Amino acid sequence: MKQRRIKVVQEPVHIKNRRKRRKQRILRAIRSLLVTALFAITIVYAALSPYFNIKHIDADGTTRYSTAELAAASGIRTGRNGFRMLFSNKSRPGLFRLGDAEQAIAENCPYVKRAKVSYVIPGTIKIKIEEREPAAVIDMKGIPLLVDKEGYLLEVDPVLGSETEQNSLPVIRTVEPSSANPGKKLDIPEEMLLSAFKVFDTIREVDAVNNEKMLPEVDYVDTSDLSNIRFSLQARIIVNLGKAEELHYKINAAASIFTKNIKKTERGTLDFSVGKDPVFTPESGG
Template sequence: MNNNRKRNIKTTKDKKKKKYRFRIRRLKKLFIFVLIVTAVVLFARSSLFIVDNINVTGNKKYQANEIILRSGLVTGQNVFKMLGEKPKNLFTLKFEDKEKAVSTSMPYISSISIRPSLPKSIKIKVTERTPFCILENKGTNLLIDKQGYALEILKNQNDKKYFKIIGNSLDSFKLGQEVKYKNKDTMNDLISFCNVLTKNDKDSNQKLYNKLTAVNMSDPGAVTAVFENRITVKFGDMDNLNYKINFFRQLFVNNITAKQKGTVDFTTGKHPYFAPQSN
């Protein structure tokens, strides 16, 4: 009985020693971890990571200093301190809040990436939207890209670099966001028409796309286009569009003089003709 008791006492003491050693090891590990974290934080906050350069690439519409100003980033500060203003940024190693600030205030920017380039730089990479045409609505000339995003309101009413979309009503628009049309297929129909027109141009010396001045999209699924502000072509629906464009090209090159105005109508039969406008 005494032997059993002695063994139990020894076992209890051994267990206590193991628990004590285990706690000591845990405390040592915790202490080492705290030391490492402290060292890393001190190193990260050192002068080695003071930003002296902010580099912007991919920009054409906006000046680099405009983009930097909108981002709120400045040189002379520690890059990790700037990241730490939003703790999430430290985990992703990118300035997500700054990206949002730029993209929401600069309509031409479709995507942006702002990341530290250690030790002393920050890289801003942007992709800008390409203007496509002018959307005319209630006296407003709105420049949009191929995805239908509103880029800017044009003050010049006769900007000849882009053709106009006319005859289509908007629900709403906001610069930097996709335009909302009452007819949701407007952009799809327009892009389809322009794609066929540009593809057709490749096989001809007489280009039509650069003579396009307006496209009327008031009739869903149908297209009426104006060339050189003088020739109106009612193409109708998208069926046989390539044939219609070829037919019109022949008329435009061989039968219509440089000063004539008038209409070509494909909605009245298979063989349309040019109807000159009477003075």
């Protein structure tokens, strides 16, 4: 029998590569499915296991609130499962962060500027607080409102502890806010607050180079009219600065006139808004 040669037709390279890529895609899909399934099983186990229940709550960065107060404000309590809390969390600012708890703390604790609440495996909650610092008292028709430098209301009619604390906080009179809710920013024009703080800062700068200190004699700064910014000294002298311009010159001159030219029994107005030179008008008009 005559033998025949059979020519072997090799499969084209591009078809081989296509088949190889298809297999790789299938293997990757299977691996991805297995990893997802394993992850899901792990999460379900963690969410059901008492091993991941909250056992400790730690707070750092606060001088105003206890750990128990912050925990109550956040809605977190021991015994709850940490993973359930993470996955029931509506707000997710970051990995293992509890955004809902952070928001609740900020809403319920007026002195809290920023809160970071994290779940640490297996059973710890870490609360990191950045607090607002009292900067001034706003006199609202005789009712004191304690605010920070950004105008956020910390307390209504606060109880100030030491005499040093009372004297160190400047008193500001300005337009009346429409509402006063602790933890919220007062709807007072920002320029009015900034101008008041600028006046107080300038008084401190002038006091730093003078022997006679004026700041302890200041009753309040009134910025309700930005064209006629005023402050009161010893409840008897009103200093009208006009606009918040050339403050260092005006306040330095006011300090000198108050200590050297105005009698201790006189009452009246020292006006810097009427011209180049200040004018003192005694209350009697003399």
